[in-house]
Amino acid sequence: MLSKSMLLSTAYASLLVAGLVSTTSIFNGDFRFFTGLASGGLAAAPIGAATGSRTIDPMDDLALRSPGFRTKGMLQMKKRSLRSSPRGQSSPRRRVERVLPGVRDHFVPLAPPPFGPVGVPPTPSLPVPEDGRWTERMAPPAPLTPIPPGFTFVPTGEDILTEPPDRVPAPLTPIPPGPIFVPTGEDIITEPPGRVPAVPEPSTWVTMILGVFGVGAAVRRRSLWRRTATDALGAPG
Amino acid sequence: MRRVSLALFAASLMIPCTHPHDLAAGEAITMPRREDRGRISFPLGYSSATLPRDLHIRSLLAIDKRMKFGDYRWDDRIAATGATRILVNLRLQTISVFRDGHELGTAVILYGSDGTPTPSGTFRILERARHHRSNLYDAEMPYMLRLTMGGVAIHASSVREGFATHGCIGVPAAFAARLFAIARKGDIVTILPA
Numbered sequence: 001m002l003s004k005s006m007l008l009s010t011a012y013a014s015l016l017v018a019g020l021v022s023t024t025s026i027f028n029g030d031f032r033f034f035t036g037l038a039s040g041g042l043a044a045a046p047i048g049a050a051t052g053s054r055t056i057d058p059m060d061d062l063a064l065r066s067p068g069f070r071t072k073g074m075l076q077m078k079k080r081s082l083r084s085s086p087r088g089q090s091s092p093r094r095r096v097e098r099v100l101p102g103v104r105d106h107f108v109p110l111a112p113p114p115f116g117p118v119g120v121p122p123t124p125s126l127p128v129p130e131d132g133r134w135t136e137r138m139a140p141p142a143p144l145t146p147i148p149p150g151f152t153f154v155p156t157g158e159d160i161l162t163e164p165p166d167r168v169p170a171p172l173t174p175i176p177p178g179p180i181f182v183p184t185g186e187d188i189i190t191e192p193p194g195r196v197p198a199v200p201e202p203s204t205w206v207t208m209i210l211g212v213f214g215v216g217a218a219v220r221r222r223s224l225w226r227r228t229a230t231d232a233l234g235a236p237g
Numbered sequence: 238m239r240r241v242s243l244a245l246f247a248a249s250l251m252i253p254c255t256h257p258h259d260l261a262a263g264e265a266i267t268m269p270r271r272e273d274r275g276r277i278s279f280p281l282g283y284s285s286a287t288l289p290r291d292l293h294i295r296s297l298l299a300i301d302k303r304m305k306f307g308d309y310r311w312d313d314r315i316a317a318t319g320a321t322r323i324l325v326n327l328r329l330q331t332i333s334v335f336r337d338g339h340e341l342g343t344a345v346i347l348y349g350s351d352g353t354p355t356p357s358g359t360f361r362i363l364e365r366a367r368h369h370r371s372n373l374y375d376a377e378m379p380y381m382l383r384l385t386m387g388g389v390a391i392h393a394s395s396v397r398e399g400f401a402t403h404g405c406i407g408v409p410a411a412f413a414a415r416l417f418a419i420a421r422k423g424d425i426v427t428i429l430p431a
Binding site (some may be wrong): 059061062063064067070225 | 277285287297299300301302303304305306326328329330331333343345348395398401
């Protein structure tokens, strides 16, 4: 059974020990321990007994609420200005010319033709004989190579034009689609303009539909943002 | 025995405690605290080497979770009269409004980008304006509390993640309105660096 005097003496003894420890800590130069003891040990005793206090650095409370530090990756852009000012006060928007003065004042001449000055016929890629005849010597057949599928014109010795110029050449026939072998001696393969189908391909359809969805989402998001921003009176700083 | 212990106890109370500014940077004195009605009180006051000298925190709003961009808290039910003291922490991206050491409100802020940084230091509110339009950036600055003549101010903004300002401190509009109502010209604002 603990009497009142025993409790009191125990309390005083604990106080004595605390005072001694604090005194020695002062001599040792450990001010922080002393301060923590003096403020948290002695003064906090009645408060802690009543409310169950903890000793936590209050700066931690300020750090707990923080949304985090800003990193450079988070910084996307600066805020946009609002179209309308709060409470329906419409302010005149300044019309700003978004053209660089150097671009506006600088005269850009037309680009020259890529094949030389105008009026000079382009250099023929094929040697034209003086007598208008194609000879086997001037356009020799190319060495035989593995022909890829789709070739419609295979140059052989018999296909070289040998008609005299007085003969009327045969009317030109439309070139069938597909690669054409032009016998220039260098085996140049040219692609004719292929047919563009009238119906878009599935990937084009998907891209278009996704684009429509994207535009809708942007409009919706912008309207929501403007509504909240008008409510929040947001403005860039 | 009783007299000796009483004398020792009285002597221990008379020994001055270590001043917070004698501590190293970042070191703080832990203080007893109690939580009541969403508020953390420090009966002995709290100060730190990282805080301005004249700011002795007596209570903070109890917010035990991260605030999101656009969030704010305001609780002015506590009886506090006196000058408003504003503490902006760019690193934590928060603002706290104190009166007599009691925190009345806090919010998440936006601050200047790397190209137009927000200055740090202690400023006085130079001007108050309910409606203001920036003459530098052609933008609305509602509830403006001007800090520098260079254009840095605290004003309402659309606080969203990933955005930055031209050097101002953007706060949520509702928070800005409440802050504007209690802030007066000449009140002190401290901006801690990022």
